[in-house]
Amino acid sequence: MEKKILSKNWNKINPNLIQSYQAVGGYKMLRKCLSGKLSPKTVLDQITKSGLRGRGGAGFPTGTKWKLALESKSGQPKKLYFIVNADESQPGTFKDRYIIEKNPHSLIEGAAIACYALKAAKGFIYVNGHHFDQFKLIEKSLEAAQDQGLLGEKLGSEKICLRIQAVRGSGGYIFGEETTLINSLQASLGEARLKPPYPTQNGLFGCPTIVNNVETVANIPTILEMGADQYRKIGDQDSTGTKLFSVLGPVKKSGLFELPLGLTIRELLYDVCGGLQKGRMLDFVQIGWMGNFFTRKSLDYKIVYDIGEKQAGVGLGSVLFVDKYTDLKGLILGWARFFERESCGQCTPCREGTYRLLNIAERLEKNYLFEKDWSNLQDILEVLEKTSLCPFGKFAAQCWQGIIKLKGKEFFTQAMRKGKQ
Amino acid sequence: MTIQKILLGFEPRPENLLSALHAINQQFGYISKANCYHVAEYFEMAPPKIYGIITGSEVLRDKPAADLEIQVCDSSFCKSKGSDQIVKEVENLLSIKANYPTSKFNLKTISCLGKCQEGPIMVVNGVIYEKVNPAMVDDILKNYL
Ligand SMILES: Cc1cc2nc3c(=O)[nH]c(=O)nc-3n(C[C@H](O)[C@H](O)[C@H](O)COP(=O)(O)O)c2cc1C
Ligand code: FES
Numbered sequence: 325m326e327k328k329i330l331s332k333n334w335n336k337i338n339p340n341l342i343q344s345y346q347a348v349g350g351y352k353m354l355r356k357c358l359s360g361k362l363s364p365k366t367v368l369d370q371i372t373k374s375g376l377r378g379r380g381g382a383g384f385p386t387g388t389k390w391k392l393a394l395e396s397k398s399g400q401p402k403k404l405y406f407i408v409n410a411d412e413s414q415p416g417t418f419k420d421r422y423i424i425e426k427n428p429h430s431l432i433e434g435a436a437i438a439c440y441a442l443k444a445a446k447g448f449i450y451v452n453g454h455h456f457d458q459f460k461l462i463e464k465s466l467e468a469a470q471d472q473g474l475l476g477e478k479l480g481s482e483k484i485c486l487r488i489q490a491v492r493g494s495g496g497y498i499f500g501e502e503t504t505l506i507n508s509l510q511a512s513l514g515e516a517r518l519k520p521p522y523p524t525q526n527g528l529f530g531c532p533t534i535v536n537n538v539e540t541v542a543n544i545p546t547i548l549e550m551g552a553d554q555y556r557k558i559g560d561q562d563s564t565g566t567k568l569f570s571v572l573g574p575v576k577k578s579g580l581f582e583l584p585l586g587l588t589i590r591e592l593l594y595d596v597c598g599g600l601q602k603g604r605m606l607d608f609v610q611i612g613w614m615g616n617f618f619t620r621k622s623l624d625y626k627i628v629y630d631i632g633e634k635q636a637g638v639g640l641g642s643v644l645f646v647d648k649y650t651d652l653k654g655l656i657l658g659w660a661r662f663f664e665r666e667s668c669g670q671c672t673p674c675r676e677g678t679y680r681l682l683n684i685a686e687r688l689e690k691n692y693l694f695e696k697d698w699s700n701l702q703d704i705l706e707v708l709e710k711t712s713l714c715p716f717g718k719f720a721a722q723c724w725q726g727i728i729k730l731k732g733k734e735f736f737t738q739a740m741r742k743g744k745q
Numbered sequence: 746m747t748i749q750k751i752l753l754g755f756e757p758r759p760e761n762l763l764s765a766l767h768a769i770n771q772q773f774g775y776i777s778k779a780n781c782y783h784v785a786e787y788f789e790m791a792p793p794k795i796y797g798i799i800t801g802s803e804v805l806r807d808k809p810a811a812d813l814e815i816q817v818c819d820s821s822f823c824k825s826k827g828s829d830q831i832v833k834e835v836e837n838l839l840s841i842k843a844n845y846p847t848s849k850f851n852l853k854t855i856s857c858l859g860k861c862q863e864g865p866i867m868v869v870n871g872v873i874y875e876k877v878n879p880a881m882v883d884d885i886l887k888n889y890l
Binding site: 412413414415416417418421448453454455489491492493494495496497508509510511512513514529570572578579614644650651654655657658659661662665666668 | 759760762763764767788790794797798801802803804805819820821822823824825829854855856857858859860861862
């Protein structure tokens with residue numbers, strides 16, 4: 325079931341040595357670009373044709389995003405910036421970490437090719453501030469690429485200029501949201517911007533900017549190497565290619581897997597993870613984002629980008645199997661703590677809402693809910709979902725809505741404090 | 746290295762501010778109010794904005810670090826593997842309360858570091874400990890006390 329394209333060289337190469345990546349054919353595609361054998365237009369066409377969609381959660385078609393930015397730039401004396409979003413910090417997600425730790429040069433080659441195809445004034449790799457080791461590895465790898473004449477000024481016969489800078493981020497989940505990331509990069513406060521305008525129109529320093537996830541970017545050299553037509557053959561109609569899945573929970577085999585999109589939850593559970601551990605009983609599985617729950621009845625749903633009939637949204641590809649013995653209330657409390665801590669505090673519904681939700685989660689865990697908590701919960705969730713400024717507030721509401729849909733009011737009334745209130 | 750020397754290593758452009766702040770933070774352990782003003786002057790920005798960026802970060806500090814900086818991940822997966830018991834154990838052993846720092850100890854609960862498979866995760870003065878259980882906490886802390 326596993327399909328290793330992006331991860332094919334992991335564990336074979338030494339991530340600290342550029343020569344090791346080159347020995348398995350690394351930087352071949354970038355060299356082709358620099359020698360003029362692969363034009364920016366061809367790269368753009370190939371990426372568009374491959375059907376590659378953003379691996380950072382939303383699944384926006386990468387080729388389309390690139391075109392939108394190029395269109396906003398055309399005819400204007402503006403620069404265009406390309407940013408790799410390496411801020412991964414959603415609980416239970418560790419795919420970007422693996423890419424950086426196992427093969428940092430695949431990311432750098434992808435970023436360089438993107439900068440070349442987009443004629444970007446500059447590229448940035450924004451690394452989560454908590455992960456200093458990842459930042460150091462990327463910085464070292466960038467230097468190595470520069471020493472090899474793969475990055476820098478006046479490269480190749482076409483005298484191309486490719487500049488990429490690694491930036492150690494502020495640290496915090498909200499910096500992964502693209503407009504917050506852009507603000508942070510231009511020395512503004514780490515707060516989200518209202519969209520539209522989208523970054524492709526008005527991003528870093530007011531210029532058209534493309535923000536792409538680490539996994540999206542690392543796929544670029546692979547796609548060019550195998551060709552868009554071959555790439556399209558993998559995966560599903562509208563969700564092409566492979567995706568990295570971070571799998572957790574009481575299954576026989578957990579961890580990181582590269583799998584073709586469009587596989588079913590059943591295939592994931594049994595063929596990939598070997599089923600549940602002995603004596604465990606599946607309650608539900610969470611895929612992609614907090615609150616995206618599926619029960620045993622949905623095992624034949626396909627894991628793809630779009631949510632439709634018999635389809636499970638893949639999101640970031642993080643999977644959590646929850647069995648009947650998992651402490652569900654503890655899990656909810658864990659989510660609530662995360663959202664309360666990571667809210668940037670800019671907008672009131674999110675700042676107050678996540679705090680109230682944490683209070684409720686704490687009472688829920690102790691089976692000490694107040695009767696009014698149930699109706700308050702409905703109000704908080706509605707306000708959070710409808711009025712918060714960036715999608716963070718919606719994410720915070722989603723896990724509760726998922727639980728309510730799955731377990732019903734019962735789950736909460738049973739946890740209500742006994743006696744007079 | 747003096748603050749001036751550190752700053753001169755960076756071109757005073759907005760995209761270099763974070764890198765400069767990280768460098769100062771690393772050198773001095775935190776970014777003092779005085780240094781905040783130096784940075785503001787160098788980058789031609791308002792000091793409160795610099796301060797806002799520092800306090801909005803989970804890595805940069807506006808106060809010196811405690812002698813012992815302990816972090817425990819309390820996000821969903823580590824929590825389900827018993828990270829709360831680890832927090833309690835540290836609280837008991839050091840007679841402190843999580844998220845109420847003293848000059849000696851600072852026990853902080855933090856979000857997922859992407860090492861869930863190896864969780865529960867505890868970080869002591871930058872060193873990451875994996876698969877921690879309450880019984881191990883005493884031994885780990887002994888290395889630092
Ligand atoms: C609260 C929040 C956090 C996010 N965190 C990340 C992140 O850590 N990494 C990431 O690539 N995208 C993250 N995103 C999505 C980005 O805003 C953006 O859509 C993505 O980087 C685009 O890349 P893609 O088109 O390659 O998917 C986050 C979005 C939100 C709303
Ligand atoms: S939940 Fe603790 S490291 Fe991921």
